[in-house]
Amino acid sequence: PLSDREIRDETVTLYIGGHETTSSTLVWAWYLLSRNPRVRAALTEELDRVLADHEPGHDDYASLPYTQAVVKETLRLYPTVWLITGIARKGATLGGVPVPAGTRVWSSQWATHRDPRWYRDAEAFRPERWLTDEDGEPAERIPEYAWFPFGGGPRVCLGTRFALVEAVLVLAVLARRHHLDVAAGEIRPVPSLTLQPDREVIATVRTRT
Numbered sequence: 291p292l293s294d295r296e297i298r299d300e301t302v303t304l305y306i307g308g309h310e311t312t313s314s315t316l317v318w319a320w321y322l323l324s325r326n327p328r329v330r331a332a333l334t335e336e337l338d339r340v341l342a343d344h345e346p347g348h349d350d351y352a353s354l355p356y357t358q359a360v361v362k363e364t365l366r367l368y369p370t371v372w373l374i375t376g377i378a379r380k381g382a383t384l385g386g387v388p389v390p391a392g393t394r395v396w397s398s399q400w401a402t403h404r405d406p407r408w409y410r411d412a413e414a415f416r417p418e419r420w421l422t423d424e425d426g427e428p429a430e431r432i433p434e435y436a437w438f439p440f441g442g443g444p445r446v447c448l449g450t451r452f453a454l455v456e457a458v459l460v461l462a463v464l465a466r467r468h469h470l471d472v473a474a475g476e477i478r479p480v481p482s483l484t485l486q487p488d489r490e491v492i493a494t495v496r497t498r499t
């Protein structure tokens with residue numbers, strides 16, 4: 291059984307890992323949507339068409355591919371966890387560089403997610419890249435692990451599925467009814483424990499008519 295101390299630690303991990311990550315992702319999503327009216331229009335078109343007049347619930351998740359793509363694309367450009375680390379258990383050679391066992395290795399979501407080798411027009415906010423055509427063919431061939439906002443391997447984020455469903459549904463609930471217009475100016479990310487905006491993000495809420 292877990293000790294009281296371990297239960298406390300697990301609880302703190304869930305709070306930190308489970309709250310700030312998803313809420314920051316949504317802040318970046320609103321920022322990107324505000325700056326990309328074409329994407330915002332496509333998002334609201336999907337929400338109006340799929341949801342009509344009902345509030346989104348878990349069963350709607352699978353029917354909202356564009357909303358899912360908006361969240362995926364946000365996590366690509368602004369991965370709230372932007373750097374992860376691990377220790378090599380075995381020695382290896384990576385890109386010609388010897389990595390002896392015991393070496394601490396860092397990998398950056400930020401750098402990989404914006405690498406033009408893996409993404410067409412890598413700096414652009416283009417949720418369409420995550421969609422498939424009528425034959426189920428992906429719009430873009432994105433290699434596995436070119437997108438890893440939740441890490442990977444045995445220590446992959448435990449909340450991956452939960453976070454995606456939560457972010458998509460919260461976005462759908464709000465975007466269905468409101469536009470959030472983020473005040474003008476570039477908001478730069480600050481690489482703290484998570485990727486934070488460099489200032490308070492002020493938005494004007496407009497109710498959609």
Ligand code: HEM
Nearest residue numbers: 307308311312315371439440441442445446447448449453
């Ligand atoms: C957008 C939201 C989220 C992002 C970007 C995110 C990202 C990550 C990343 C990068 C890791 C480390 C993986 C590794 O080292 O390979 C991680 C671990 C973890 N995450 Fe998340 N996470 C998110 C949401 C959540 C939520 C909602 C929960 C819980 C409800 C959660 C619980 C955890 C836990 C418990 C771990 C530790 C897993 C382990 O070490 O075995 N995360 N997360």
